[in-house]
Amino acid sequence: TENTIAQPVGTTLERYIMRKQAEFQFATGELSQLLRDIALAGKIVNREVNRAGLTSIIGSMGQQNVQGEAQQRLDVEANIRFIRALTNGGEACAVLSEEEDDIIHTGNCQGKYVVAIDPLDGSSNIDVNISIGTIFSIYRRVSAVGQPAGPEDFLQGGRTQVAAGYILYGSSTMLVYTTGHGVAGFTYENSLGEFFLSHPDIRIPATGTVFSCNEGYWFDYPEYVRSYLTECKRQGQSGRYVGSLVADYHRNLLTGGIYLYPPTRKNPEGKLRLLYEGFPLAYLIEQAGGRAETGTGPVLDVEPTDFHQRSPLFVGSPELVARLLAGAAEAE
Numbered sequence: 313t314e315n316t317i318a319q320p321v322g323t324t325l326e327r328y329i330m331r332k333q334a335e336f337q338f339a340t341g342e343l344s345q346l347l348r349d350i351a352l353a354g355k356i357v358n359r360e361v362n363r364a365g366l367t368s369i370i371g372s373m374g375q376q377n378v379q380g381e382a383q384q385r386l387d388v389e390a391n392i393r394f395i396r397a398l399t400n401g402g403e404a405c406a407v408l409s410e411e412e413d414d415i416i417h418t419g420n421c422q423g424k425y426v427v428a429i430d431p432l433d434g435s436s437n438i439d440v441n442i443s444i445g446t447i448f449s450i451y452r453r454v455s456a457v458g459q460p461a462g463p464e465d466f467l468q469g470g471r472t473q474v475a476a477g478y479i480l481y482g483s484s485t486m487l488v489y490t491t492g493h494g495v496a497g498f499t500y501e502n503s504l505g506e507f508f509l510s511h512p513d514i515r516i517p518a519t520g521t522v523f524s525c526n527e528g529y530w531f532d533y534p535e536y537v538r539s540y541l542t543e544c545k546r547q548g549q550s551g552r553y554v555g556s557l558v559a560d561y562h563r564n565l566l567t568g569g570i571y572l573y574p575p576t577r578k579n580p581e582g583k584l585r586l587l588y589e590g591f592p593l594a595y596l597i598e599q600a601g602g603r604a605e606t607g608t609g610p611v612l613d614v615e616p617t618d619f620h621q622r623s624p625l626f627v628g629s630p631e632l633v634a635r636l637l638a639g640a641a642e643a644e
């Protein structure tokens with residue numbers, strides 16, 4: 313559909329944020345500032361990503377994160393950059409990061425927001441120059457302003473997010489986000505150091521011919537997933553899998569398609585983390601007219617109990633997700 317074709321319309325992210333803020337009479341500008349702080353950190357990480365091979369920032373740290381993953385240098389670098397930008401920006405009182413065991417208090421106790429973040433998504437792709445991303449999710453705090461944030465600020469549930477989005481460090485660098493009034497995409501112009509509005513109103517096509525999953529786990533998949541994928545292949549659909557959630561998700565958002573990360577023996581709850589992968593991407597896809605399901609219900613309805621809990625994720629065009637779930641219902 314025409315609205316997914318880039319339409320350079322000249323509006324900068326800054327002007328867009330100010331225009332959107334003006335539409336809400338009670339807006340005080342804090343969320344606007346928080347979005348600016350995230351965009352700034354994204355520009356800094358973008359620069360690190362673009363020269364990773366030259367600054368010995370590739371490779372692993374030789375240590376594990378709370379997920380039990382070998383932390384990549386760029387995981388740690390991006391984590392530091394985002395936490396620093398959010399601390400200096402003053403609007404976020406705490407940050408929950410994939411790369412930190414516990415919440416990080418920024419010291420901004422007057423800040424009204426908390427941010428859950430996957431600072432570098434697709435870490436296995438860093439050293440081989442394949443697209444990677446950052447995913448963020450923003451909540452208004454429920455703990456008292458002036459006090460340090462508490463776990464309850466991050467465990468409010470996916471439908472209480474006030475904003476969510478991602479940065480895709482791909483063939484071009486894009487920022488895509490929602491504040492609950494549709495999805496907008498911005499493309500980074502390196503020479504000017506600015507994000508420009510390129511996708512004013514992203515809507516996912518109702519259906520598609522792309523399925524995205526790591527078929528290496530084929531024999532772990534539930535039977536309804538295997539029969540869905542077999543039918544896709546019988547129809548000659550395209551298997552597209554970058555191995556970076558943000559890249560696979562973004563392609564399917566624009567072209568239509570479905571991304572699947574089902575339960576596996578290695579990750580019986582699915583591999584992807586709810587608070588900084590599932591929830592923000594589910595919020596975004598629903599804002600773009602799509603669906604995000606766990607296999608037993610909408611992702612956004614999952615009750616969060618643990619900062620780093622995992623969830624299966626089936627996300628994309630509503631007709632494709634519905635067809636997958638119809639198979640799940642039959643299987644029961």
Ligand code: AHG
Nearest residue numbers: 430432433434435436526555556557
């Ligand atoms: P992260 O790099 O933030 O840990 O996330 C990795 C995720 C996601 O980006 C990607 O789609 C998925 O892991 C790939 O997992 P497999 O290698 O198991 O396919």
Ligand code: MN
Nearest residue numbers: 430433434589
């Ligand atoms: Mn990730």
Ligand code: MN
Nearest residue numbers: 410430432433
């Ligand atoms: Mn990550």
Ligand code: MN
Nearest residue numbers: 379381410435
């Ligand atoms: Mn990781």
